[in-house]
Amino acid sequence: MGIYLDYAATTPVKPNVVEAMMDIYQNHYGNPSSIHNIGRDARKYLDDARRTVAEKLGAQPNEVIFTSGATESNNTAIKGLAYANRHKGNHLITTKIEHHSVLHVFEQLEKEGFKVTYLDVNEEGLVGLEQLESALTEDTILVSIMFVNNEVGTVQPMFDIDHLLQDKDIYFHVDAVQAIGHLPVDFHELDIDTMSLTAHKFGGPKGVGTLLVKNATDIQFSQLGGEQEVKRRAGTENIPQIVGLSEALKTATDELDDNNLHLMNLKNQFLVALQDRAIPFELNGSMIETTGHIVNLYFPFIDVETLLTLLDLANIYVSSGSACTAGSTDPSHVISAMYDKERAFHSIRFSFNEMTTEREIKQVVAELHKIYHKFKKEEV
Ligand SMILES: Cc1ncc(COP(=O)(O)O)c(C=O)c1O
Structure with missing residues (x-):
């Protein structure tokens, strides 16, 4: 699946x-x-x-x-x-x-x-x-x-x-x-x-x-x-x-309290694992005024369409923002308002629920690591 x-x-x-x-x-x-x-x-x-x-x-x-x-x-x-x-x-x-x-x-x-x-x-x-x-x-x-x-x-x-x-x-x-x-x-x-x-x-x-x-x-x-x-x-x-x-x-x-605890933990683990693997990224949004279920990340080394395609090929399903505009090539109006259009072309949203596991997060980070190394080599 x-x-x-x-x-x-x-x-x-x-x-x-x-x-x-x-x-x-x-x-x-x-x-x-x-x-x-x-x-x-x-x-x-x-x-x-x-x-x-x-x-x-x-x-x-x-x-x-x-x-x-x-x-x-x-x-x-x-x-x-x-x-x-x-x-x-x-x-x-x-x-x-x-x-x-x-x-x-x-x-x-x-x-x-x-x-x-x-x-x-x-x-x-x-x-x-x-x-x-x-x-x-x-x-x-x-x-x-x-x-x-x-x-x-x-x-x-x-x-x-x-x-x-x-x-x-x-x-x-x-x-x-x-x-x-x-x-x-x-x-x-x-x-x-x-x-x-x-x-x-x-x-x-x-x-x-x-x-x-x-x-x-x-x-x-x-x-x-x-x-x-x-x-x-x-x-x-x-x-x-x-x-x-x-x-x-x-x-x-x-189940709100239990789920929140789980989601906040996952979010932290995700960010720490990305840092541990030295994958360049920045968080779009707030670390404090936030829910645990959404993590939007800026990856400067790759554009959003390529990243979404590569993750899809690896059977990892994420999105660049609202599903209602998923078919559009316009950059996210949210990331554009917070930063600029350029950043929007390099940003994707991961969103979790109570069924998301630590193992899944690790697998996603491992895949992002692979993609980063492929693109790093191509850039050289
Ligand atoms: C913040 C927000 N408002 C409104 C909607 C629209 O909801 P619905 O799909 O029920 O029309 C969505 C769904 O994508 C949403 O995330």
């Missing part, structure tokens, strides 16, 4: 999650909006999943909207908040290192007449609080900042950002996709207005996510039809997927 180190792109579905989903497919197939017994039976599973998600994320059940994934959640939140609050102002703030499901929405809103500030980040991928403060204007209605960056793993100072926005009439949206299962996430404690997540990053199925919307948030929903999700997202709920999400979230949050 080879060595899969691309868990930030997606994760395999956990066996307990598959089991819970199969039970719904086979035994609880009703439409939760049907009022007969079979419908009510399905509704129970939907309600239970909603309660679990709320409980695990520090939200109220009526603040949980099930979606088709984080792309939809980000689109719904950003457009919905911007359109509903346009009468108060037309200025929006985000960062240069967001996922494209955020960035492309802001680019679209700019075309529609909104003014958007894209905040810079430093070499660790951190947003400057002073820069954020000075970007705020009387017209600012929305700030959207991701919790954990999907390419470098940098964790933004959520509490400080929140503190800065406190007592201001400005909505705060957070793409928390890469934080789930890696950091404790409490929606109310963080005082976020809308938050996105997606099941396939923490052992759940693809095509299902959540948008949390704090009660009393002024937001416009655009998917019209039936009255599902309290008229906020029309369409028959995909209960097997939703139950899969809730089961995966339970496991991911319950």
Whole structure:
């Protein structure tokens, strides 16, 4: 099978999650909006999943909207908040290192007449609080900042950002996709207005996510039809997927501490082993404000496409950044914002999960060592 180190792109579905989903497919197939017994039976599973998600994320059940994934959640939140609050102002703030499901929405809103500030980040991928403060204007209605960056793993100072926005009439949206299962996430404690997540990053199925919307948030929903999700997202709920999400979230949050310890250890071992083998590299990101599951490295001796191909031939599966842009030859916008385009052409992302072993890490380092020596010789 080879060595899969691309868990930030997606994760395999956990066996307990598959089991819970199969039970719904086979035994609880009703439409939760049907009022007969079979419908009510399905509704129970939907309600239970909603309660679990709320409980695990520090939200109220009526603040949980099930979606088709984080792309939809980000689109719904950003457009919905911007359109509903346009009468108060037309200025929006985000960062240069967001996922494209955020960035492309802001680019679209700019075309529609909104003014958007894209905040810079430093070499660790951190947003400057002073820069954020000075970007705020009387017209600012929305700030959207991701919790954990999907390419470098940098964790933004959520509490400080929140503190800065406190007592201001400005909505705060957070793409928390890469934080789930890696950091404790409490929606109310963080005082976020809308938050996105997606099941396939923490052992759940693809095509299902959540948008949390704090009660009393002024937001416009655009998917019209039936009255599902309290008229906020029309369409028959995909209960097997939703139950899969809730089961995966339970496991991911319950095992968070043990997994974190394992991942941080792996990350350290990986970096130490590279140093021991004298392979030239630099870490893209922060050693402190980071999760354990993502390690993005700059290898000056080789370009990213060659390295990815050679690792693929050795059955080691990693990526140059977001899977959504994997087919593109453009350099990573995240590494370009943190450093420059040149560095982006030489940087790749390794991402781990709890199944990653020390042995796999050693094998990857041995392969990188081989590749380095081959290229070193060719350079001479
Ligand atoms: C930070 C971040 N936001 C959003 C998404 C999009 O999620 P989905 O695949 O559920 O649309 C991803 C997935 O790559 C991501 O890593």
